[in-house]
Amino acid sequence: MNNCPFKMPEELPLLAEKSTEYMAYESPQPATWCSGCGNYGIQKALERALTLENIKPHETVMVFDIGCHGNGSDKINGNTLHGLHGRVISLAAGAALANPKLKVIAHGGDGGILSEGVGHLVHAVRSDYPMLFILHNNENYGLTTGQASAATRKGLPMNGSPDGVILDPMVACQFVMTLHPSFVARTFSGDLHHMTKILRAALNHKGFAFVEIMQVCPTYNKATSPAWFWDRVRDVEKLPSYNPTDWWQAMKAVEDLDKEIMMGVLYKKDQPNFLERLPNRKDVKTALTEEVGHHDISALLEEMK
Ligand code: SF4
Numbered sequence: 001m002n003n004c005p006f007k008m009p010e011e012l013p014l015l016a017e018k019s020t021e022y023m024a025y026e027s028p029q030p031a032t033w034c035s036g037c038g039n040y041g042i043q044k045a046l047e048r049a050l051t052l053e054n055i056k057p058h059e060t061v062m063v064f065d066i067g068c069h070g071n072g073s074d075k076i077n078g079n080t081l082h083g084l085h086g087r088v089i090s091l092a093a094g095a096a097l098a099n100p101k102l103k104v105i106a107h108g109g110d111g112g113i114l115s116e117g118v119g120h121l122v123h124a125v126r127s128d129y130p131m132l133f134i135l136h137n138n139e140n141y142g143l144t145t146g147q148a149s150a151a152t153r154k155g156l157p158m159n160g161s162p163d164g165v166i167l168d169p170m171v172a173c174q175f176v177m178t179l180h181p182s183f184v185a186r187t188f189s190g191d192l193h194h195m196t197k198i199l200r201a202a203l204n205h206k207g208f209a210f211v212e213i214m215q216v217c218p219t220y221n222k223a224t225s226p227a228w229f230w231d232r233v234r235d236v237e238k239l240p241s242y243n244p245t246d247w248w249q250a251m252k253a254v255e256d257l258d259k260e261i262m263m264g265v266l267y268k269k270d271q272p273n274f275l276e277r278l279p280n281r282k283d284v285k286t287a288l289t290e291e292v293g294h295h296d297i298s299a300l301l302e303e304m305k
């Protein structure tokens, strides 16, 4: 009889079967994040989720913003692009609309996305572009040595604000919920299996999938250690009456980031995505990238003279 108290995560036997495909995502470039950084686990979870969903590296577009997570752009195999600060969602949305046959994944940090790039986030959620967005929320600007971001906890001394942050933090999932999204999830960089599960669910969503990963940053964010998170994270799947299609329930669940931090698919709804709503793309089976061709416009130019 097996008395082991730990349950084998269901993806492990599957991953063993797919070990060659799993390795296909591994880049020869060594990762350069600090020891203990949450980005290691996030990248591994994404590789696992893509492999388990039978998505090959050449079928992906992975766009990275500027920030610590952005140093992952050459640490994973696939079609990758490292963009400008705060602008990752617009680059990824362009790729997703031009070729929806590819799996488009955008990565951004709380620094770039909740300040400079917040407008892109707002309209990507409203538009329901067909893509996955991963918010690496380490609650500070890690790459520039630990300044406060819009997500930093009130009172925390940071570089640039040594007397403590004077503003209340922005709660990313709560903000996104106000925009009437089609998919909102939250997970934690210390839990590889939960991250893999959530990313798999997000990869299967046909609209804009917003996934916030509460990320530990042992170098600059001393307020939230892995142990601090483990004491607080709660999986909504284990709550008997949680209904992820109930907007009000999700709105209430996302607000607490201090005592009980709700994880899981917090909200989802099925609706036509941006491309499915466009009248001129109705019943079109080709991607825009397949419709590019040579066209003789000399007569048109002549007419315009
Ligand atoms: Fe990771 Fe923080 Fe180091 Fe950046 S500063 S690599 S987020 S631990």
Ligand code: MG
Pocket: 067, 109, 110, 111, 136, 137, 138, 139, 140, 141, 142, 149
């Ligand atoms: Mg950050």
